[in-house]
Amino acid sequence: MPGMFCRHNRLTSKCPICSRELDEKLRKQAPARTTRPRTTSSSGGRTRRATAARSGGVVTRKLARAADDGYRNPLVPGLRATADAERLAVALTQAAERLEPPGPYEDVATEPDIEKATFAAFLHALGDGNHQRTVDAYQAWVERAGSQQAAFMGEESWTPERRFARVFERLALPGFTRGARYDLLAVLGAAGRYPLTADAMHFVEDDAATLAAKRALVSGDRLLLERRAQELADAAGLPIAALDRGLAAWGTPGEHVDLSAGVDSGVAAALGIR
Numbered sequence: 001m002p003g004m005f006c007r008h009n010r011l012t013s014k015c016p017i018c019s020r021e022l023d024e025k026l027r028k029q030a031p032a033r034t035t036r037p038r039t040t041s042s043s044g045g046r047t048r049r050a051t052a053a054r055s056g057g058v059v060t061r062k063l064a065r066a067a068d069d070g071y072r073n074p075l076v077p078g079l080r081a082t083a084d085a086e087r088l089a090v091a092l093t094q095a096a097e098r099l100e101p102p103g104p105y106e107d108v109a110t111e112p113d114i115e116k117a118t119f120a121a122f123l124h125a126l127g128d129g130n131h132q133r134t135v136d137a138y139q140a141w142v143e144r145a146g147s148q149q150a151a152f153m154g155e156e157s158w159t160p161e162r163r164f165a166r167v168f169e170r171l172a173l174p175g176f177t178r179g180a181r182y183d184l185l186a187v188l189g190a191a192g193r194y195p196l197t198a199d200a201m202h203f204v205e206d207d208a209a210t211l212a213a214k215r216a217l218v219s220g221d222r223l224l225l226e227r228r229a230q231e232l233a234d235a236a237g238l239p240i241a242a243l244d245r246g247l248a249a250w251g252t253p254g255e256h257v258d259l260s261a262g263v264d265s266g267v268a269a270a271l272g273i274r
Helices: 016-029 043-055 082-098 106-110 114-126 132-145 148-153 160-170 178-190 208-217 222-236 242-251 265-271
Strands: none
Touching: 082 242, 082 265, 106 114, 114 132, 114 148, 114 178, 132 148, 148 160, 160 178, 178 208, 178 242, 208 222, 208 242, 222 242, 222 265
C-alpha cells in the first residue's frame, strides 16, 4: 500500500508528480484485458452505447419487437408483425375477461359492507409496497366526502361514464398512478359496487398502457391516442377499459401473456388474425 504522503511532503493523491507516477505503476501492474471480437452487424450500435456510457449520456433501449413479416392494420399502425398482433389479441381478450362481472376479486364483489369492499378494491389497485402517503391522502379525500360511498358516487345525476371520468380526476392523489386509479374504478364497476363505466383511456402519463398505446397506435398526441384507442375497442367489440390492462400487458417486456389461450372472435377479426 503506497504511503499517504509522498517525497514532496504532500498527500500522494494531491501531488501532481507522484499521483501520475502512481497511476502509471498501477496500470502496469493491472492484468491485461481480454478483447472480445465484435460482429460487423452490431458493432455500430455497441460503439454508440459505449460512447454514451463513457460520456454519461442517456442510453435509450428499444423494446424487442417481432420481425416485420408484412403485417399491416390501420387500427394498429405501429404493428409490423403478426406475432405482435397475436400477442395483443390475447392480452386484450384476457383483459376483457378479467372485467366481466363480478370482476377479478371475490372480496370486492361479495363483501356485504360497501365501505370494506371499496377499501379492499383500493388496496388491490395500490399493490404491494409502502404506500402510506397514498393511503393517508385517500383517507383524507374520503373524509372530505363523508364516506367512500359518497366519494365514489358523486352526483346522483351523473351517468356511469361521467362518474368514471369525474372520480378518476378526483383520485389524482400522491403516489396513485394513472393505471392504479383506472383499475380501481374498472374493478368496482365490474363488481357492480358502483355505476361506473369507463368513457375513455384517460392517458395522462407515460405508464405502461400509455407507452404501449403510443407504440401500437403511433401517436404522442393524447387526443389522437384516445380516438384511436376507442376505434380499436369499437372494432373489436370490447369495452374501452379492456385496453388499459391489455395494452400494458402486451407492451411490457417479460409480462406473461399465454399465447396458447383463446382469442375473442371480435378481437381476432379486428386485428385480422387466425
